Amino acid sequence: MTRYIPNQDDQRRRMLERMGAGSFEDLLAPLPQEVRLDRELDLPGPVSELSLHRQMAGLARTNTGSEKVCFAGGGAYDHFIPAAVDHILSRSEFYTAYTPYQAEASQGTLQSIFEYQTMVARLCGMEIANASMYDGASAAAEAALMAIRVKRKDRVLVAGTLNPRWLRVIRTYLDRAGFFVGEVPFDDGGRLDEDALEAQMEDGFSALVVQYPDYFGQVFDLQPLAEKVHSRGGLLVVAADPVALAMLKSPGECGADIVVGEGQSLGIPLCYGGPYCGFMASRKKLARKMPGRLIGKTVDRAGETGYVMTLQTREQHIRREKATSNICTNQALSALTNCVYMALLGETGLREVARQCYQRTHYTVRRILEEVEGAAVVFDNPFFREAAVLLPASGEAVRDAMLDRGYLAGIPVPGLGEGALLLSATEKRTREEIDGLAENLAPVCREVAT
């Protein structure tokens, strides 16, 4: 009947006979007549693979954005992905398997995720890491909830320099569960407002969530913040860019208690926002409060090393309403992607990615300041691979006009000023492309401004 269903009429008849049913209708006996659908579904198809190919290729072509030279970041980056990554992910052994419920028949998934957890923990400078969350933003929200489980205060503070999308996700999760979010504003210099922070901490809180580097790319030492938060009895939750961690002091070293982040930059295609992969690492003593799956090392009957899902009593299928989270299916294949990517790039490769992102973004900013009269950086602090630039024209209008010239110039951040554009250059952006961006921005700003 279709290319995905093997049994044919004669076989179905024989099967129905075997179970003593006269026809398929007999099997529907438990369904009241009133709920049975008495018509065919109103759906398109069926289409052959060749027609499907034509239709999908046509739709893909209308996604003109995929061909624009990308200077947008904001939590999703246009990185180079070695071909070997997809070779491994395309193994049906990995991508068609279920959650590793039968450990002895799932050592491939289990060991690779154990390796993933190890890499994430080392990158974050933490003792443990879990097997992945849906994305960075939901990982941050789950970290906030985790902090509440640990500290039992119903309020979590969030730095105003956090990615606004992430802030909305944290708000949604916490609001609906009956908890409170306090936003700590930043001052004109781009720094967290110390007084506001002090004041908010006074009121009692379980954790402060801070991004590192922050949404605007700024890098501040986390250590003083960690000390302050700890001295007030809270946990420090750091939302980190994993690429930055190859270059910057690890949050663990600075005193963070929980580190979360978005793994997209580690080998995952942009794909209009998903599937991505949230990571979460923490101090070991918090293990039992952690949401999500954890893979642990153990031995088999013969003493050989093997891996299993562990601390399952935290999870919904065992603990039900007392579970540390409702997460079940996570982003395992994306976590494997991160793992393989990090293994391929390795110690020096990932450092080099970080270095090039840093250098290329700095060069981009420099060239824009050279080319575009009246352009300025919004803040004057050290930044990593993302920068807010103030242009002499509406950020949104400039972005749109630049798209016509083949560039996605960045993300408008009107909150920082009408002309503010957040931009980022990865290792993929060549000098030519960067120069092209800067040289096109100048006339575009003039056009748009008038």
Next chain:
Amino acid sequence: MTRYIPNQDDQRRRMLERMGAGSFEDLLAPLPQEVRLDRELDLPGPVSELSLHRQMAGLARTNTGSEKVCFAGGGAYDHFIPAAVDHILSRSEFYTAYTPYQAEASQGTLQSIFEYQTMVARLCGMEIANASMYDGASAAAEAALMAIRVKRKDRVLVAGTLNPRWLRVIRTYLDRAGFFVGEVPFDDGGRLDEDALEAQMEDGFSALVVQYPDYFGQVFDLQPLAEKVHSRGGLLVVAADPVALAMLKSPGECGADIVVGEGQSLGIPLCYGGPYCGFMASRKKLARKMPGRLIGKTVDRAGETGYVMTLQTREQHIRREKATSNICTNQALSALTNCVYMALLGETGLREVARQCYQRTHYTVRRILEEVEGAAVVFDNPFFREAAVLLPASGEAVRDAMLDRGYLAGIPVPGLGEGALLLSATEKRTREEIDGLAENLAPVCREVAT
């Protein structure tokens, strides 16, 4: 040092120590100084994967031909290839393995090629088939040589309606080995010249090689020819289009002794001519004269079914100068491609491919005759999925002008007349594309003619 070489300086030092060598230079002791290269090779690179990607994508873009709507055939066809084919071929188990010298560790390759041989034999209506040849043309040449081994006459006749490229290949193989090729011309009606054939057979011959359908797409019953050839003591070698065999009487049924052909249309991309895959099938009694590898079924020590390379005493690694051919590496992965393609399309699918090629090519010819004033078919015989059309302008000029309009309209065959174009439409050519071809041909013929 590079991403493909694992050993590092410290490791190499330790290895050299272990074998008692002071340095790598010591290992070059057997090379006279005079033959050592005293400079670095003059080669480009090294380039990173990302740069390589840019360079290769750039080169691919200059291959403008890949985007033309393809109506060319002539032994290579633009067929639809289901995605599952590449999924299977991309298994490193298949594509990174060597020739299955250790049968117990190569059952994957061996069984699948056994299945391939079976499919080929059934398609051809023959009793046996081998594990593949380099391409259809060299398979035809090897079949001619095989016929000479069987019949011990040093001359082989070739129908003039054979693909001229194949004729050149047969000539090259036979000439160089000291054998003779007699070409049997065709008459104005597109049929083999019976008298010439009779005359050439008189002189003694080992085989007649005939294409089915012939180069111009024409289908003639092979049976009378087989009888004639056999009655004169020769073998009939049929060079067949495997897609046609899903629709037409099999050569085996018609009395062919050896059937060869090009497997490209069974799942292999066009790729500017290679790698393709020659197939060869024959009567069982000729097995010991066959060139190339043969996979056979057997049992293991426990009586379980397994597969091995068999009749190896025909092959070069055993029989050396007495081997039936010098072939060693063949086109195994392409044969696997054919196998998986045929399994996916299956009995009805391959028949449908044949039917659609037939119908679409006929529609194409009909539309051209409707649209292009003065166009005619060259021959008036039944044809399968290829047809020679005579246009009122130079075939080559028309082809070139049509390329500018986005069509590869066919292959000029000036031997049939200045305006002759050989064209073919597969199941991939939509009605819209066919109409477009015909409608563009009309003005192009006018333009070009003037």
Next chain:
Amino acid sequence: MMLKGTLPTIFDRSHPGREGAALPELDVPETDAEELEGLLREGPIGLPEVTEGQCTRHYVTLSCRNYHIEQGIYPLGSCTMKYNPKFHETIARLPGFCGLHPELPDREVQGTLEILRRLSEMLGEITGFEAVSLHPAAGAQGELTGLMVIKSLLEDLGEKDRDEVLMPDSAHGTNPASAVLAGMKVVNLSSDSRGLVDLEDLREKAGPKTAALMLTNPNTLGLFESDILEITRIVHEAGGRVYMDGANMNALMGIARPGDMGFDVCHLNLHKTFSTPHGGGGPGSGPVACTSELAPYLPHPRVVRDDDGGYRLIDRGGQAFGRLLAFAGNVGVCLKAFAYVLSMGPEGIRSVSENAVINANYLKALLSQKYEIPYDRGPCMHEFVASGGRQKDAGAATLDIAKRLLDYGCHAPTVYFPLIVREALMIEPTETESVESLDAFAEAMLSIACEVESKPHLVTDAPVSTPVLRLDEVRAVKDLCVVEPWDRPERE
């Protein structure tokens, strides 16, 4: 040929200086990073150093230690382990789709928006609902979304006190966990002797505090809730809404629709019913479909079609309860599900469910020769639950049977769920298994049942053919080790 036992980790294969991927040289003038002094990482990160070949060999070797759907039957109940069409994987990798930055404005992403919109409509048609959100990343997040939607409506209606979620004791663990995450309380309903919702109990517990009933239908026993119209009526009359956990939708497509049964909202698992791969545990996608009453509360972002035919993402405003992910959702997964619906067409989609139901009933008939089938009063839907109770009494637990199946080259069913069946074996063959495959699986199960009687150690010692033998889960908890230990080199 495959080596069994301990395998080195990728860290064991590392040697300083090896590289697996190189970048192009930096071609822009360098800034010296002195502004970052004191902020820079010192000492190694601890990532492995291997070549591309070593890396590939390591993970390919690891992969071969997995059971997977292209190896054999994978009858995990409640998981719908069907075949994942290959071409749909190709589609999701087309640069036009996977190269899209999520901050691109709508006009640059029309193809993807169109697909998201049309997929929503398809899923609405299949479930019988007005509106669909593709935002949730998995079933559990779908549940949370559905409950948040209900909660938002109730708040708007001024019914803040409704904070109880009723659910049967056979419910999947995510149901109670999601209810709590949505800030609600769980009230368990008992199942009756049929294995269905106990109407008496429901009538008793549904009341002014009821926010919702969460029901899986067919339920986790694989049984259709025959009283569904009565059930939804009771809850509605009590002022609550009814949530359907649609994990088992593979039983119903084209046959019956939640929207026509009185449900208000349901989630689907694209990674089950809609053939997208499970990926060893994700990513999935858990769209939520609901009535027009609930629609305004669905989360951001949503895709609408404008009068000019263009598609637009709505990411702010209205009554949406918020958002649960930074971006639109697991878009790549949605692409595959869209392709699946197109590939199947309406007849094919119904045929999926028909064949899923036939396959399950056939297997049930075969297995009932040796295994107890509780609640077996008539046909099941796409799955059924057997009990290993008889075998347990003979000395082999359901866990042992599961492990033994691995030796037979089959994956095990879901075990010990639902909780209301002793020694549960929850079996879902799916429609993509052939009758030959079902026969072979049944043969393995029956043969194991015989082993339990005659040579139980074969079963209790299983598995013996897997890369490792039975693993010690207790020890994994006791000596918790979730990251490879590392002697971090001292900083200079």
Next chain:
Amino acid sequence: MMLKGTLPTIFDRSHPGREGAALPELDVPETDAEELEGLLREGPIGLPEVTEGQCTRHYVTLSCRNYHIEQGIYPLGSCTMKYNPKFHETIARLPGFCGLHPELPDREVQGTLEILRRLSEMLGEITGFEAVSLHPAAGAQGELTGLMVIKSLLEDLGEKDRDEVLMPDSAHGTNPASAVLAGMKVVNLSSDSRGLVDLEDLREKAGPKTAALMLTNPNTLGLFESDILEITRIVHEAGGRVYMDGANMNALMGIARPGDMGFDVCHLNLHKTFSTPHGGGGPGSGPVACTSELAPYLPHPRVVRDDDGGYRLIDRGGQAFGRLLAFAGNVGVCLKAFAYVLSMGPEGIRSVSENAVINANYLKALLSQKYEIPYDRGPCMHEFVASGGRQKDAGAATLDIAKRLLDYGCHAPTVYFPLIVREALMIEPTETESVESLDAFAEAMLSIACEVESKPHLVTDAPVSTPVLRLDEVRAVKDLCVVEPWDRPERE
């Protein structure tokens, strides 16, 4: 977990009506095919009918019965089983390359022509020759090409009587077979006590009938022919040409060039030295490089670069001896080799050979603890030949050792070749194996040597861990069965 023993064939999985791929409906008006009456096939073809899922599962399951390079070391001597870079596979699949019809005129295929031209030049530089043809599909066809080129030259020089090809007794089987196919006679040369060409014998046999000497260098013992300059001189003085079988070029790249040793022509195996995958036995590519004297005779087609920078295919005319394939050659393989040279660069290419040589010598040193190494008078090049003679005397043949290695998770070396070594084990580790991998292989070999001494049945009964046990090759010949039997249904 993997099922051992007999596996059904794809035909066993077939059932009428199943389909694995569907075509779009025919959208053109139909011709009725009555003109074909009497010419149509009647009755079924006999192809299987399976779904995409069944097909995929079948071949994926089969694939798991293969040993492969991403599983472990594959030290087949003379085969250069190195790692196949993944990105090069991606390249060959770019539509811009794989979508090109071979009858397209030059202007439409400039990218591919440029690559073919530049690859020719690179290979010319690596081998030290003037001209290169990428036409031959594999090494053996390269040999044939090389010999035909020599033959054509000799004919032009009026030296038709030169029809003897000299070759050492250690030559690969394709060498004599190719000579015969080129219409020449084979004259064997003996090897001397060093394992090298016996100069005396050569001087004796080289003469007025000599068309060519065919020599593998390093030879099949892995030894460099130290007298190579003298050898080529002798042949040239006798009026012959010298052909190098370049299958072992992995030993020499960037270190020494055949063109600088006095060779006239040589072939390369891109599927060995240049990292393109072997595909389970092909496709490969066997380019031929030669001196300017021989260049005019190289086969069609060739690619030239015109003054305007455009590339052009020459497919007719000149002195070319003809063609051996319908089209240009195994172009897809050439693309990968081109990418490989670019990826490596000049230093990397030399480093390939350096590491290949170091790896071989290291392994030789380790194995010499237990295995006899004949002709071991100094360093080997990229491979070496051990003898299992000692073990044979103890009761286990080289074949047994080879099979036993499979149980250790390693592939076996090439065995019983070259013929001049008793119980030969020809071992080529390649540069892409790490020292850890070499150590593990040596450990396996040494451990097997111990087994031969203490528990020889472990070796003679091997393999036991493979999907099937030792196979009966004799029976495969006796009861020849190369296609699955089929009861062709009678025609109605």
